[in-house]
Amino acid sequence: xxxxxxxxxxxxxxRAPPLIFRPSKGPVQNYIKENGQGCGFEHxxxxxxxxxxxxxxxxxxxxxxxxxxxxxxxxxxxxxxDNRESIRVEDLQLIVDAILEELGNKEKNSQTQSLQTxxxxxxxxxxxxDVNSLNGVYPRMNEVYTKLGEMTNAMRNLxxxxxxxxxxxxxxxxxxxxxxxxIINKNVTEQVQQLLGTQDIHSxxxxxxxxxxxxxxxxxxxxxxxxxxxxxxxxxxxxxVQNLK
Numbered sequence: 001x002x003x004x005x006x007x008x009x010x011x012x013x014x015r016a017p018p019l020i021f022r023p024s025k026g027p028v029q030n031y032i033k034e035n036g037q038g039c040g041f042e043h044x045x046x047x048x049x050x051x052x053x054x055x056x057x058x059x060x061x062x063x064x065x066x067x068x069x070x071x072x073x074x075x076x077x078x079x080x081x082d083n084r085e086s087i088r089v090e091d092l093q094l095i096v097d098a099i100l101e102e103l104g105n106k107e108k109n110s111q112t113q114s115l116q117t118x119x120x121x122x123x124x125x126x127x128x129x130d131v132n133s134l135n136g137v138y139p140r141m142n143e144v145y146t147k148l149g150e151m152t153n154a155m156r157n158l159x160x161x162x163x164x165x166x167x168x169x170x171x172x173x174x175x176x177x178x179x180x181x182x183i184i185n186k187n188v189t190e191q192v193q194q195l196l197g198t199q200d201i202h203s204x205x206x207x208x209x210x211x212x213x214x215x216x217x218x219x220x221x222x223x224x225x226x227x228x229x230x231x232x233x234x235x236x237x238x239x240x241v242q243n244l245k
Contacts (some may be wrong), residue, residue, distance in 0.1 A: 035208065056085050061092060068099065069099055122134070125140075125141075155173065158177070162177070224235060
């Protein structure tokens, strides 16, 4: 009876869980009351067994949290609770709080590093593309993107026109264009030489100088004849002169 009374006083205290006290009902309750032995804790053995299982599970949870702590906090190896028989909820809470604090510090450091990295990227972009203010970063980005697209299309077209592989670098494209220009210039020079009937560059210069001396007076003469004969077509000059005879 003393033991039951002590258990009764403990479990009826404000700190006791509210669900462990279940008053008996019916004839059993009356019989117990008559004999002075009823406290309404007939289900208590099952509850104690459940608590025992939970205490064992608490040890397993503590072991898992310790492994997680060693993974996240490898420098924090001291744990005075490892050799204790009983594990308290407070022990687990300390481990969880340490892990949460470390994760919070890592997140803050990560955000700080990200802001520093972004600031460095923006500053580098401003230096590369001569942008004086942050407001000019986006317009210059759009301009660079547009120019890059135009350059990419131009290089793709040159690769196709020159029959080059798409992986050919820009230097190969420039060399190919230079060779093509040399061939065109050489052909143009030969055609001019054939047209003027000379292979000597000095003769070409002389013929051009003769043309500059002859053509202006000839053009002035033709203009005077057109005005004098009151005609507008060069082909009509000769018929008009013949009619004057």
